[in-house]
Amino acid sequence: MDLLNSLTLGFSVAVTWQNLIYCFLGVLMGTMVGVLPGLGPVTTVALLLPITFSLDPTSSLIMLAGIYYGAQYGGSTTAILVNLPGESSSVVTALDGYKLARKGRAGPALATAAIASFIAGTFSTLVVAGFAPMLGAVALKFGAAEYFSLIVFGLIASIILAQGSVLKALAMVVLGLLLGQVGTDVTSGVDRYTFGLSEMADGISFIALSMALFGIADVIINLQDKEQRSAGILENVGSLMPTRKDMRQTAPSIARGTVLGSLLGLLPGGGALLASFAAYTLERKVARKPREFGDGDIRGVAAPEAANNAGAQTSFIPMITLGLPANPVMAMMIGAMMIQGITPGPSVLRNQPDLVWGLIASMWIGNLMLLLLNLPLIRLWVALLKVPYSYMFPAIILFCCIGAYSVHNASFDVIMMAVLALAGFVLVKLKCEPAPLILGFILGPMLEENLRRALLISRGDFTIFLTKPISLVFLLVSLALLATILFPTVMEQRKRAMEV
Amino acid sequence: MLRQTDFISGCVFVLLGLFFGLGAIQYRLGTPAHMGAGFLPLALATVLVLLGAAIVAKSLLRQSESIEWGSVLPVAIVVGSVVLFAATLRQAGFAGASFLTVLAASFARPSVGWIQRLVLALFCSVVATIIFIELLGLPIPVWPLFVSG
Numbered sequence: 001m002d003l004l005n006s007l008t009l010g011f012s013v014a015v016t017w018q019n020l021i022y023c024f025l026g027v028l029m030g031t032m033v034g035v036l037p038g039l040g041p042v043t044t045v046a047l048l049l050p051i052t053f054s055l056d057p058t059s060s061l062i063m064l065a066g067i068y069y070g071a072q073y074g075g076s077t078t079a080i081l082v083n084l085p086g087e088s089s090s091v092v093t094a095l096d097g098y099k100l101a102r103k104g105r106a107g108p109a110l111a112t113a114a115i116a117s118f119i120a121g122t123f124s125t126l127v128v129a130g131f132a133p134m135l136g137a138v139a140l141k142f143g144a145a146e147y148f149s150l151i152v153f154g155l156i157a158s159i160i161l162a163q164g165s166v167l168k169a170l171a172m173v174v175l176g177l178l179l180g181q182v183g184t185d186v187t188s189g190v191d192r193y194t195f196g197l198s199e200m201a202d203g204i205s206f207i208a209l210s211m212a213l214f215g216i217a218d219v220i221i222n223l224q225d226k227e228q229r230s231a232g233i234l235e236n237v238g239s240l241m242p243t244r245k246d247m248r249q250t251a252p253s254i255a256r257g258t259v260l261g262s263l264l265g266l267l268p269g270g271g272a273l274l275a276s277f278a279a280y281t282l283e284r285k286v287a288r289k290p291r292e293f294g295d296g297d298i299r300g301v302a303a304p305e306a307a308n309n310a311g312a313q314t315s316f317i318p319m320i321t322l323g324l325p326a327n328p329v330m331a332m333m334i335g336a337m338m339i340q341g342i343t344p345g346p347s348v349l350r351n352q353p354d355l356v357w358g359l360i361a362s363m364w365i366g367n368l369m370l371l372l373l374n375l376p377l378i379r380l381w382v383a384l385l386k387v388p389y390s391y392m393f394p395a396i397i398l399f400c401c402i403g404a405y406s407v408h409n410a411s412f413d414v415i416m417m418a419v420l421a422l423a424g425f426v427l428v429k430l431k432c433e434p435a436p437l438i439l440g441f442i443l444g445p446m447l448e449e450n451l452r453r454a455l456l457i458s459r460g461d462f463t464i465f466l467t468k469p470i471s472l473v474f475l476l477v478s479l480a481l482l483a484t485i486l487f488p489t490v491m492e493q494r495k496r497a498m499e500v
Numbered sequence: 501m502l503r504q505t506d507f508i509s510g511c512v513f514v515l516l517g518l519f520f521g522l523g524a525i526q527y528r529l530g531t532p533a534h535m536g537a538g539f540l541p542l543a544l545a546t547v548l549v550l551l552g553a554a555i556v557a558k559s560l561l562r563q564s565e566s567i568e569w570g571s572v573l574p575v576a577i578v579v580g581s582v583v584l585f586a587a588t589l590r591q592a593g594f595a596g597a598s599f600l601t602v603l604a605a606s607f608a609r610p611s612v613g614w615i616q617r618l619v620l621a622l623f624c625s626v627v628a629t630i631i632f633i634e635l636l637g638l639p640i641p642v643w644p645l646f647v648s649g
Contacts, residue, residue, distance in 0.1 A: 051631070167555050177544050192541065393605065393608070414586035430508055
């Protein structure tokens, strides 16, 4: 009954005219930007983040969440119609989705993606509603030592599950943690790494950093790609309705994708990306014959789409309950909360239940809006797909500039963004993924505060992290995860799973 | 060697680690029970140096991809247009700075005509002014100084 009360509270917050409008605007704008070729959910959320600053905290989170799954869905549309997935999580959708589109079945593929996303969204919203309070209650018992070890675990787990070289990813996390140290140390009042600049006393602006890495640097890399990115756009969507056979065929796939995605979304570093890859792999193994994966099998669209939406949704759980971001988008949500003056963590659930439950309820409403919005507006999305990159990128740059400026109304932050973008560009060229850096950056201050508190309680005794059982478990699991790096077989598996 | 991603990135991490480490020892380290401002940065910087060294060591054992820097022009124009926004915002106002930034940035793709560039810059400037100044109320003067006085 508690759950029912909480959900009632949530809907009473989410179903106000104001929040419904912001949810709708979020979903609409998220889809509009997410549909643009080459713009993934991370970039979309970064670009649209500044628009939410002036709203109250609940509305701004509702809108951001809407932007996130809107962008996710927009990315799938692009993947199906142009074979240009904006982000790695819709790579899998492109495999079969684009083939279906070429066979003239773009409509059913898009409709299946929308329906699968909606079903998965509904289920995973319930998972979030069920799990979040439980996890939140446990998290409230965590002391500083447990929290420190949890953060260490979260950071390490997110690396293992991410792409690319593990050593480099580790180094990027540590670099992010160090960048998070810039600014005035809250405890001692000492200015660290500010070069005597008063503008740096608040630290590096999170918005400037994320826009530099996911906006500007991304633009530079895209511009350097010589080949024109507009492949054949399939304009003829045809009939949207999936056939009865499609529905019968995809129902089990949607169910499998939903469950798998919900589970994988909970893992740090998991979220939508891992979920869609895993769902596709699973589907290829267990789906009934005839299997035509890679050649336009509608189940190859249904399962990953269900999984990535479910994963995107459940990745909110660690963010809401623990204040731990599982992926860069969640890191940005936390950044947005901090700009609103909320410290993410278990206390939010206790002190501001209306905010948390309003957000959860809005997830379902947002998914419903997506379903109702996307199919009728498909012509608009197709039109947007045709915007050439030459017109798009100057606008992206302008948005980033305004966004970086608007946080503190400081031109200094814009200059900072230019410097960070250059650094981000170099790092990408050195094959260092920027995502771990963002996670480290957002968790740096939390890590320091909990380390400091834990050691203060234990009077400088480091064994406190080993004598508290929960803390010990987190550290042991982290160690075990790190150890797997030494065994190449696991890494091979990981690589194969990513390649499909 | 100098063209390999792993070797260079390892070196970059070592250098950054040294930078942060040397900075950290300027601050009070304190004791574990009473950590000073330099405690965690020094620890993290040490880890970064070690990780960087490990990446370098690995690169010596096994060749990695070589770095493709790509053309310099887009890098310079994009970063330059961002700096331009910051530099002109006071003088040219929000609308003016937006116009100049978009116009400058558009040169990163040479294949676009002048008229398209100007129309795009005007369009972006108007839309951004409507969204950020009119709707969201950013406290920035819209017009250039010579217009608003």
